[in-house]
Amino acid sequence: MAVTNTAALAANGQIKSRKLVNITVDGHEYQVGADQTLLEGLREAGIKVPTLCNWQGLHPAGACRVCVVELEGARTLVASCTQPIVDGMVVRTQTPRVRLARKINLELQLANHPEDCFYCQRNNNCELQTLAAEYGVERRYRGKRKQALNDVTSYALMRDPEKCILCQRCVTTCADVQAVACITPLKRGFDTTIGVAFGEGIGDSECVNCGQCTKVCPTGALVERDDLAKVYTALADPTKYVVAQIAPAVRVSLAQEFGMSPGADFTGKLVAGLKLVGFTKVFDTNYAADLTIMEEAAELVGRVKNNGPFPLVTSCCPAWIKFAEQYYPDHLENLSSCKSPQMMMGAVLHSEYAKKTEATRDGTFVVSMMPCTAKKWEMNKVSEGDVDVVLTTRELVRMLKREQINLAELEPVSFDPVFGASTWAPAIFGVSGGVAEAAIRTAYQMVTGEELPVPDFTPVRGLEGVKTTVVDVNGVQLRSAVISGLQNVRDFFAQGGWEDYHFIEVMACPGGCINGGGQPYSEHWPLRRLMESLYGIDKNMSWRRSHENPEIVDLYEQYLGAPNSEKAHHLLHRSYVDRSMDYLPQ
Amino acid sequence: MGVQTEVVSATEKRSTLIARLHEVQEREGYLPAVEIAAIAKEMGMSAAQVMGVATFYNHFRLRPPGKHSIKVCDGTACHVKGSNKLLDRIEAELNIQPGESTEDGMFTLHVVACLGACSMAPAMVIDDDVHGRVSPRQLKRILNSYRRRQ
Ligand code: SF4
Numbered sequence: 001m002a003v004t005n006t007a008a009l010a011a012n013g014q015i016k017s018r019k020l021v022n023i024t025v026d027g028h029e030y031q032v033g034a035d036q037t038l039l040e041g042l043r044e045a046g047i048k049v050p051t052l053c054n055w056q057g058l059h060p061a062g063a064c065r066v067c068v069v070e071l072e073g074a075r076t077l078v079a080s081c082t083q084p085i086v087d088g089m090v091v092r093t094q095t096p097r098v099r100l101a102r103k104i105n106l107e108l109q110l111a112n113h114p115e116d117c118f119y120c121q122r123n124n125n126c127e128l129q130t131l132a133a134e135y136g137v138e139r140r141y142r143g144k145r146k147q148a149l150n151d152v153t154s155y156a157l158m159r160d161p162e163k164c165i166l167c168q169r170c171v172t173t174c175a176d177v178q179a180v181a182c183i184t185p186l187k188r189g190f191d192t193t194i195g196v197a198f199g200e201g202i203g204d205s206e207c208v209n210c211g212q213c214t215k216v217c218p219t220g221a222l223v224e225r226d227d228l229a230k231v232y233t234a235l236a237d238p239t240k241y242v243v244a245q246i247a248p249a250v251r252v253s254l255a256q257e258f259g260m261s262p263g264a265d266f267t268g269k270l271v272a273g274l275k276l277v278g279f280t281k282v283f284d285t286n287y288a289a290d291l292t293i294m295e296e297a298a299e300l301v302g303r304v305k306n307n308g309p310f311p312l313v314t315s316c317c318p319a320w321i322k323f324a325e326q327y328y329p330d331h332l333e334n335l336s337s338c339k340s341p342q343m344m345m346g347a348v349l350h351s352e353y354a355k356k357t358e359a360t361r362d363g364t365f366v367v368s369m370m371p372c373t374a375k376k377w378e379m380n381k382v383s384e385g386d387v388d389v390v391l392t393t394r395e396l397v398r399m400l401k402r403e404q405i406n407l408a409e410l411e412p413v414s415f416d417p418v419f420g421a422s423t424w425a426p427a428i429f430g431v432s433g434g435v436a437e438a439a440i441r442t443a444y445q446m447v448t449g450e451e452l453p454v455p456d457f458t459p460v461r462g463l464e465g466v467k468t469t470v471v472d473v474n475g476v477q478l479r480s481a482v483i484s485g486l487q488n489v490r491d492f493f494a495q496g497g498w499e500d501y502h503f504i505e506v507m508a509c510p511g512g513c514i515n516g517g518g519q520p521y522s523e524h525w526p527l528r529r530l531m532e533s534l535y536g537i538d539k540n541m542s543w544r545r546s547h548e549n550p551e552i553v554d555l556y557e558q559y560l561g562a563p564n565s566e567k568a569h570h571l572l573h574r575s576y577v578d579r580s581m582d583y584l585p586q
Numbered sequence: 587m588g589v590q591t592e593v594v595s596a597t598e599k600r601s602t603l604i605a606r607l608h609e610v611q612e613r614e615g616y617l618p619a620v621e622i623a624a625i626a627k628e629m630g631m632s633a634a635q636v637m638g639v640a641t642f643y644n645h646f647r648l649r650p651p652g653k654h655s656i657k658v659c660d661g662t663a664c665h666v667k668g669s670n671k672l673l674d675r676i677e678a679e680l681n682i683q684p685g686e687s688t689e690d691g692m693f694t695l696h697v698v699a700c701l702g703a704c705s706m707a708p709a710m711v712i713d714d715d716v717h718g719r720v721s722p723r724q725l726k727r728i729l730n731s732y733r734r735r736q
């Protein structure tokens with residue numbers, strides 16, 4: 001099984017074949033791996049080469065020609081991203097000729113680009129803008145500019161075709177990493193545009209809203225839908241009781257945005273920051289993740305008793321759910337009926353929590369802080385009022401910066417309790433394998449009355465695309481698999497044998513939610529450090545079993561009865577629809 | 587739908603796909619959306635990927651041919667007399683490019699080599715009627731007369 005995400009590969013320390021070549025770059029000798037492109041070799045040697053279309057792990061497009069270098073023996077400059085590396089190459093990367101060519105290529109690009117930086121979501125965070133400044137572009141070319149309307153058909157994404165530089169990173173990501181391929185270059189020449197097969201825009205397509213394409217887009221052409229205005233409106237409305245919930249992956253992804261080292265746990269600082277912004281209460285989505293685990297483990301135990309249907313497949317990732325509804329409509333019974341944690345949290349906050357506070361059901365306004373663009377779609381299409389706004393990590397950072405709140409300077413504050421006295425919970429849900437681990441621990445306890453003896457459930461941890469493990473539960477060999485990245489998912493189900501598993505955790509984003517489509521921009525996202533950070537938070541918790549969380553015990557004792565009870569079903573479960581025909585022409 | 591995982595050479599796939607699109611266009615006169623979706627399924631590609639190929643080549647039409655066909659002459663005489671401008675105006679008026687049909691299914695636009703009406707340059711032929719020395723004002727009037735004709 002291939003790991004399609006090379007950020008994950010690199011993080012795993014698995015580097016390609018180690019045959020070496022010698023190259024001379026700008027007068028210095030380097031030894032780097034053979035079997036790679038010149039660009040990759042130069043980067044391995046630590047030499048900075050700009051590019052607007054290449055992306056680690058994606059098939060090179062050779063479209064932007066900003067990565068040109070001088071290669072001895074070649075008549076013209078070569079694009080280093082498509083040039084295979086060869087032993088003995090002599091390369092120059094910083095000559096006036098190279099710099100001028102790059103500058104001209106950028107200027108030509110800008111001649112067909114709107115001068116919208118002030119109004120652009122990527123302002124100060126844009127690869128094109130950064131390179132334009134680095135190369136000192138001048139306004140020397142003028143020509144016809146493409147004109148097109150913004151695509152606002154999606155609940156998760158926004159596209160501005162005028163800012164698109166046709167690098168095709170999004171297209172390759174969608175096809176090769178996520179196996180959806182709903183966006184593609186249409187037409188040719190000057191008229192080329194990235195679009196969908198039928199309908200007006202991305203919202204009318206099989207797009208599963210994973211947002212992986214927005215993470216690779218070098219410009220403001222493809223971004224998350226910005227929902228900050230709705231939050232400000234609610235905060236200014238005295239009839240609203242505005243609360244926030246924070247997903248596990250968000251808290252370890254903020255540090256580098258505020259000048260600290262990546263992966264530092266910013267949980268308490270974020271709670272403090274959101275209070276400053278004006279949120280009345282700030283809750284931990286982990287609380288609902290624990291609820292999800294209780295419900296899902298009870299479902300698993302029920303299926304073990306009834307001999308199926310197996311496997312039980314997790315439902316916390318809305319991008320995976322849409323993918324399943326579109327491509328596996330015959331197997332929807334395999335999906336857990338649990339709502340995603342953000343929806344469970346919203347459901348509890350709008351009902352049982354609202355009852356015990358001054359808030360009302362309608363007045364409670366729940367804002368989810370998520371690493372994920374698909375949660376925006378889920379909120380609009382599925383949640384039926386459980387959640388009111390979803391903000392991605394990127395929007396959250398924008399909001400804090402607009403308010404001039406520097407999280408690094410704040411004193412940590414604890415989460416507000418939902419029920420009971422204090423909040424603690426496993427934090428590992430943000431990383432691929434976390435849900436499976438917690439669910440199996442809890443199911444084991446439900447069946448045997450004992451704790452799973454394995455101290456650290458390592459077999460399903462890590463960033464590989466597919467991981468499997470077997471646990472003996474009272475003589476039943478419980479086989480589970482953990483998959484992330486939708487191309488991996490498609491391969492896994494295509495190769496057969498998936499019916500032999502009892503429990504499968506699926507997350508659409510390679511590596512899990514810490515690599516979510518709403519996370520901060522970076523080609524070298526420090527996945528491994530963030531993952532270690534999440535597991536670290538988990539280790540520091542005095543307990544790590546969902547079924548022993550006193551707040552959870554409270555909720556069941558006082559309101560819901562038992563997991564999978566009728567009341568629990570009403571509040572915390574959902575159903576699925578066959579979407580295989582939704583995006584086909586009639 | 588979705589993406590096939592086994593590796594077929596991309597060029598091989600593209601030429602098979604183009605052959606399939608030709609077949610359908612020959613039979614239907616254009617590429618209906620349902621057929622595009624069906625071909626995608628059959629070839630293990632996404633509908634968008636098929637659409638990418640279909641829109642890349644001018645030859646393929648995504649709409650049925652319009653009720654009236656407009657042929658704009660781009661022979662030497664007409665070219666000298668400004669057939670480009672005439673074409674631009676028609677494109678702007680109908681919001682289509684050569685080879686395309688209007689959304690209302692009324693017109694299809696073609697550019698052709700000499701029509702043999704050089705004395706009337708720039709010339710165009712709508713259905714079987716030749717129109718010569720067409721001014722912008724006249725263009726609107728002429729098009730409207732075909733719209734009314736049904
Ligand atoms: S995409 Fe970049 S260069 Fe273009 S308007 Fe936005 S910030 Fe400016």
Ligand code: SF4
Nearest residue numbers: 174207208210211213
């Ligand atoms: S959000 Fe995901 S499915 Fe949608 S276009 Fe982007 S990569 Fe493709």
Ligand code: SF4
Nearest residue numbers: 164165167168170217
């Ligand atoms: S939308 Fe962004 S990623 Fe996609 S082709 Fe355009 S610039 Fe590249």
